[in-house]
Amino acid sequence: MLKFSEVYFNAPNMKVFDVVLNGDLTVASDLDIYERVGRGVAHDEYVEFEVRDGRILLDGDESELTRGKMRVEFIKSYRDNPKVNAIVLLKGRRTGEGLLRSSHVGVQSSQ
Numbered sequence: 858m859l860k861f862s863e864v865y866f867n868a869p870n871m872k873v874f875d876v877v878l879n880g881d882l883t884v885a886s887d888l889d890i891y892e893r894v895g896r897g898v899a900h901d902e903y904v905e906f907e908v909r910d911g912r913i914l915l916d917g918d919e920s921e922l923t924r925g926k927m928r929v930e931f932i933k934s935y936r937d938n939p940k941v942n943a944i945v946l947l948k949g950r951r952t953g954e955g956l957l958r959s960s961h962v963g964v965q966s967s968q
Contacts, residue, residue: 858901858902858904858944858945858946859876859884859904859929859943859944859945860942860943860944860945861888861899861900861901861940862890862899862900863891863898864896866896866937867891869889871937872889872891872937872938872939873887873889873935873936874887874888874932874933874936874938875887876888876929876939877929878904878906878928878929879921879922879928880920880930881918881920882913882918882920884902884904884915887934888902905951911925913927929944
């Protein structure tokens with residue numbers, strides 16, 4: 858789960874970016890948090906993927922893990938720099954309205 862909130866800009870199309878896993882797997886294109894939810898509102902992007910045999914599997918595509926590590930990249934487009942508030946990894950599958958049937962694996966705060 859990627860957690861965002863636009864707290865600087867007061868209009869859409871000011872901070873637009875892509876999110877890519879491992880340099881290969883695009884999980885969000887032209888993401889504009891203000892356009893989705895407005896200013897100062899939390900927005901979560903749920904990204905369900907599987908790790909099997911040293912590979913990340915996402916929507917029929919796959920990418921090899923390097924030394925057991927996965928990269929999350931925020932790719933700047935033609936606007937301001939990307940920003941993420943948190944990255945949350947949970948083991949299990951999402952069920953219903955954002956509920957997770959899982960065990961907590963870890964939380965990493967960014968910036």
